[in-house]
Amino acid sequence: MAVVRADSEAPIIEVRGLENRFGDQIVHQDLNLDVRRGEIIGVVGGSGTGKSVLMRSIIGLQTPAAGTIEVLGENMVGRSEDEAKNIRRRWGILFQNGALFSTLTVAENVEVPLREYFPKFGSQLMDEIASYKISMSGLPAEAGNKYPSELSGGMRKRAGLARALALDPELLFLDEPTAGLDPIGAQAFDQLILSLQKKLELTVFLITHDLDSLYAICDRVAVLADRRVIAVDTIDRLLQMDHPWIQEYFNGPRGRAAAAA
Amino acid sequence: MAATLASPDRLGGNIFSPAGALTIVRAGSVARELENTPDPLTIDLSRVERMDTVGAWLVHRSVRDRGARVTGASPELQELLRQVAQADHPAPVRPEGERGAVAELGAWTIESGRTLVGLLGFFGATLIGFLNLARHPKRFRYNAVVQRFDVVGVRALGIIGLMSFLIGIVIGQQGAVQLQQFGAEVYTINLIGRITVRELGPLMTAIMVAGRSGSAFAAQIGTMKITEEVDAMRTIGVSPVEALVIPRLIASVVMMPLLAFWAMLLSLVGGGLFCWISLEIPPLTYVQRLAEVVPATDLWVGLIKAPVFGFIIALAGCFQGMLVANDAEQVGLKTTAAVVQSIFLVIILDAVFAIFFSSIGWI
Ligand SMILES: Nc1ncnc2c1ncn2[C@@H]1O[C@H](COP(=O)(O)OP(=O)(O)OP(=O)(O)O)[C@@H](O)[C@H]1O
Ligand SMILES: [Mg+2]
Numbered sequence: 028m029a030v031v032r033a034d035s036e037a038p039i040i041e042v043r044g045l046e047n048r049f050g051d052q053i054v055h056q057d058l059n060l061d062v063r064r065g066e067i068i069g070v071v072g073g074s075g076t077g078k079s080v081l082m083r084s085i086i087g088l089q090t091p092a093a094g095t096i097e098v099l100g101e102n103m104v105g106r107s108e109d110e111a112k113n114i115r116r117r118w119g120i121l122f123q124n125g126a127l128f129s130t131l132t133v134a135e136n137v138e139v140p141l142r143e144y145f146p147k148f149g150s151q152l153m154d155e156i157a158s159y160k161i162s163m164s165g166l167p168a169e170a171g172n173k174y175p176s177e178l179s180g181g182m183r184k185r186a187g188l189a190r191a192l193a194l195d196p197e198l199l200f201l202d203e204p205t206a207g208l209d210p211i212g213a214q215a216f217d218q219l220i221l222s223l224q225k226k227l228e229l230t231v232f233l234i235t236h237d238l239d240s241l242y243a244i245c246d247r248v249a250v251l252a253d254r255r256v257i258a259v260d261t262i263d264r265l266l267q268m269d270h271p272w273i274q275e276y277f278n279g280p281r282g283r284a285a286a287a288a
Numbered sequence: 289m290a291a292t293l294a295s296p297d298r299l300g301g302n303i304f305s306p307a308g309a310l311t312i313v314r315a316g317s318v319a320r321e322l323e324n325t326p327d328p329l330t331i332d333l334s335r336v337e338r339m340d341t342v343g344a345w346l347v348h349r350s351v352r353d354r355g356a357r358v359t360g361a362s363p364e365l366q367e368l369l370r371q372v373a374q375a376d377h378p379a380p381v382r383p384e385g386e387r388g389a390v391a392e393l394g395a396w397t398i399e400s401g402r403t404l405v406g407l408l409g410f411f412g413a414t415l416i417g418f419l420n421l422a423r424h425p426k427r428f429r430y431n432a433v434v435q436r437f438d439v440v441g442v443r444a445l446g447i448i449g450l451m452s453f454l455i456g457i458v459i460g461q462q463g464a465v466q467l468q469q470f471g472a473e474v475y476t477i478n479l480i481g482r483i484t485v486r487e488l489g490p491l492m493t494a495i496m497v498a499g500r501s502g503s504a505f506a507a508q509i510g511t512m513k514i515t516e517e518v519d520a521m522r523t524i525g526v527s528p529v530e531a532l533v534i535p536r537l538i539a540s541v542v543m544m545p546l547l548a549f550w551a552m553l554l555s556l557v558g559g560g561l562f563c564w565i566s567l568e569i570p571p572l573t574y575v576q577r578l579a580e581v582v583p584a585t586d587l588w589v590g591l592i593k594a595p596v597f598g599f600i601i602a603l604a605g606c607f608q609g610m611l612v613a614n615d616a617e618q619v620g621l622k623t624t625a626a627v628v629q630s631i632f633l634v635i636i637l638d639a640v641f642a643i644f645f646s647s648i649g650w651i
Contacts, residue, residue: 138381149319158381161379168380226371
């Protein structure tokens with residue numbers, strides 16, 4: 028365990044000069060971001076600043092107008108589906124709205140990536156893996172054979188996490204995982220991510236509005252504003268900067284409450 | 289990645305000693321090797337460099353089921369094993385059991401009955417909607433209705449016209465082949481005129497509209513149900529019946545007779561073209577003869593049926609759309625159901641109309 032890799036200095040995600048636009052609206056322009064191996068990086072920014080679009084570009088769902096993106100050392104822009112398969116096995120993604128397959132039960136949802144990449148596992152092992160992933164994500168076992176439409180919003184988030192963790196990924200993308208969770212659940216969620224990250228050498232790309240999560244688990248925080256990443260650093264250092272949005276964000280009443288906690 | 293060793297130890301047990309990475313990539317083969325190592329089993333983790341939760345699960349499972357002993361685990365590995373053990377709550381995977389054939393038949397019968405009753409209830413709800421609109425005419429959505437006119441009517445002109453034109457030719461050709469045997473090919477005009485105006489015009493148009501618009505109604509409303517748009521409307525105080533159902537009903541009731549008339553016309557043109565080219569009956573004679581043999585009541589029969597068909601199609605489409613709940617698959621199922629149901633009802637009604645019109649003497 029805890030093998031230090033020779034390439035630990037090379038970033039696991041490298042975004043250079045990214046530009047994204049929808050018609051006339053420019054969402055990103057000349058955006059740069061490095062994510063280091065093994066860190067939990069928080070991504071913050073006002074609603075509509077393009078956090079979800081940034082994530083979609085990194086995972087190859089959105090073709091950027093310009094710029095290069097490398098994930099796990101491989102170029103992501105303009106790749107064919109087949110080429111990208113190897114990388115897809117090494118990451119897990121939790122979408123903002125869960126994006127569970129509505130015609131499958133929760134456990135079957137978790138088994139989808141397993142069946143796709145490891146079809147030779149027996150169905151018993153498959154069911155066992157799905158069961159412990161479900162339980163690890165904080166869902167009761169009975170939720171296993173429920174359909175997504177029968178779950179609450181928070182339970183859907185957890186089911187999405189269970190699916191994202193199905194392949195024990197190296198890289199985890201989480202789009203607002205704690206939004207819509209009760210505070211106790213959100214804290215447990217944070218702890219779960221933290222402990223998994225420690226044990227599995229996980230790198231986590233965490234989009235969140237939850238200041239408590241930021242303080243509790245993020246190694247560094249990237250701030251999205253003015254179409255770019257204006258700063259990436261530890262919260263302590265971000266607090267020293269005098270950008271108005273950063274000040275308001277971390278030094279507002281909620282920010283101070285979270286800092287005190 | 290070094291080879292895995294399974295060797296007997298001094299106490300007569302077996303030591304399973306994987307090396308390198310014990311991760312999901314190797315889980316299949318490791319599981320098999322563990323199975324093939326007989327009890328009593330000792331798992332030696334001292335040579336493992338990397339382990340993920342799947343690897344930990346395989347170890348945990350052997351400890352749980354076979355009482356295997358684990359040695360040489362570093363604190364991190366122990367922690368991971370503990371975490372996996374904590375999460376060991378078997379969860380049911382597949383939905384609740386399948387039903388037997390008889391139960392399936394029973395469920396289907398009940399479901400069909402419910403659907404029919406539901407359709408009647410929905411019919412009632414739309415009538416109430418119409419009454420409410422009559423009392424508050426300001427709430428009527430002109431824009432929505434006009435937009436539906438365009439989608440249901442104007443955009444269907446091309447395909448319905450082409451279909452009818454071809455049907456006219458086919459009827460003429462098939463009729464002529466048979467009637468020529470009696471030297472009565474001039475009666476082909478009777479055949480074309482009466483069958484297209486009275487029956488095929490409205491019926492084929494209804495089938496086309498059911499496939500084009502009825503299905504679209506079900507899919508649109510069904511998708512809106514899934515995304516909770518319909519619920520949002522209700523809570524804001526907008527009645528889904530007024531906003532979604534009534535514009536579609538009106539559009540389909542108004543457009544069906546127009547489309548049916550258009551279909552009749554193009555069928556006659558197609559048939560006329562065939563008569564002209566193949567039977568050498570000049571267009572003028574064709575038109576004169578049509579006027580003699582096709583009674584005005586035929587046209588009325590066609591044009592009275594059409595709006596009723598339109599109503600049924602829109603009603604079934606919207607009703608099935610409203611029935612969608614839960615998941616995306618339902619949208620597909622209900623869209624299919626809408627088309628099947630509306631065509632089925634249209635054909636039954638057509639038979640009822642046939643009996644009705646002949647009994648009032650419009651033969
Ligand atoms: N498919 C799309 N078509 C057009 N515009 C889009 C599309 N997706 C996103 N946008 C626009 O891009 C901008 C960024 O959207 P994005 O979803 O990334 O915001 P976000 O930072 O994730 O916000 P939130 O915190 O609310 O989730 C928004 O202004 C949005 O309108
Ligand atoms: Mg977002």
